Amino acid sequence: MYGADVAFLSFVDDRYQWMKAITGNGIGSSIERERSVCQIMIASGEPLVFGDMQKEPKLNGHPVAPFLPFRFYAGVPLLTPEGAAVGSFCILKHEPQDAAGFDVSTLIDLAAVSMDEIELWQHNQVLERAAQTDGLTGIANRRAFDQALERASRRVRRTQEPLSLLLLDLDYFKALNDTAGHQAGDDVLRQFACVVAQAARRPDDVAARYGGEEFALILPSTDQTGALEVAQRLGANLASAEIPHPRGIDGLVTVSIGAVTADPATEFTAGALVSAADAKLYEAKRTGRNRVVAGPLP
Incomplete structure (x- = not known):
């Protein structure tokens, strides 16, 4: 869809961002949130596009961005039904690209599909626990x-x-x-x-x-x-x-x-x-x- 060099899905806890699915090379399995480019987007809860990270004023002094082998970045947050950002769905390119004309709608759709899958998994976990719990006593059945x-x-x-x-x-x-x-x-x-x-x-x-x-x-x-x-x-x-x-x-x-x-x-x-x-x-x-x-x- 986007011709990206790297695509990844991540989740965050209070300190780290964890990459749980990565296509391509150049991305580690985790990073401290304060050092992550995605943290800017996760903190706002809104999609984020950088046409050229090397020239982006918002990334001046960023501890990681200047050293990445990528120029273009686009990411959308993974949002719970309550609107909390719990992760990101992002793509990266080695070459810069015009940010103004970039359409994030497909990324948003993919992020929504990801959250649907997560909610389904959570629901199944609840059902599995219920199926293995005695209704009267609350211990294993x-x-x-x-x-x-x-x-x-x-x-x-x-x-x-x-x-x-x-x-x-x-x-x-x-x-x-x-x-x-x-x-x-x-x-x-x-x-x-x-x-x-x-x-x-x-x-x-x-x-x-x-x-x-x-x-x-x-x-x-x-x-x-x-x-x-x-x-x-x-x-x-x-x-x-x-x-x-x-x-x-x-x-x-x-x-x-x-x-x-x-x-x-x-x-x-x-x-x-x-x-x-x-x-x-x-x-x-x-x-x-x-x-x-x-x-x-x-």
Whole structure:
């Protein structure tokens, strides 16, 4: 369209301009905003054309422009629906060109298309997060749990570090629903989800609602001792929360926990890990509830 030697799309943060797509040579991947020619245009939010940067009065004393291998510059801002300039769409030419007769309309259209794509990507990200979030508790749902456990299981083979899984089931939850009502039950689930989420302290830990009153914690790079410590700390935090249960142990909400740890030297599947943790959870329920049963993956 323009016969440009270089075209690029960039975004800015508070300090830098980042080039995210470049056609041609002579442009780096980033530059400090105060040293960028684009900053003049981004600051104004209006298209900018320089027929010859070497002779442009506005660029006198500019720290970069005199040293660029380009003479002609044309750029338009990338604008959000609110009118904020978040980047630029620009072209450069080695030779000067008359700025007065230059038509920026195509650049403006291309910038608008770029922003449409960005907004679509953001919208899809929101939908993806919603699809992986439990609507009641706000933590990861079963779908997200399944995906995270598969990733964590594959990671064991790469890192040769253990992986632990905790399955947690609220004690006598049906009795709570029957006695206090489903609204009270939902409130308890939300409160307990906060306790579980607090136990996921590291970036790779995943707290999830597995289903009903059952929750899960995925703990990568965690051995059996570490898993037991997390489970005991979670139980202590729940006890400190003192969530009332009309028919619970000592009148409070308690939890039974099954914890299992996979050794990196042993072949296993995500399904086997869940089955083993579920067996430990059943044992915790069978032997009195309000306790942790932990062990290695068989």
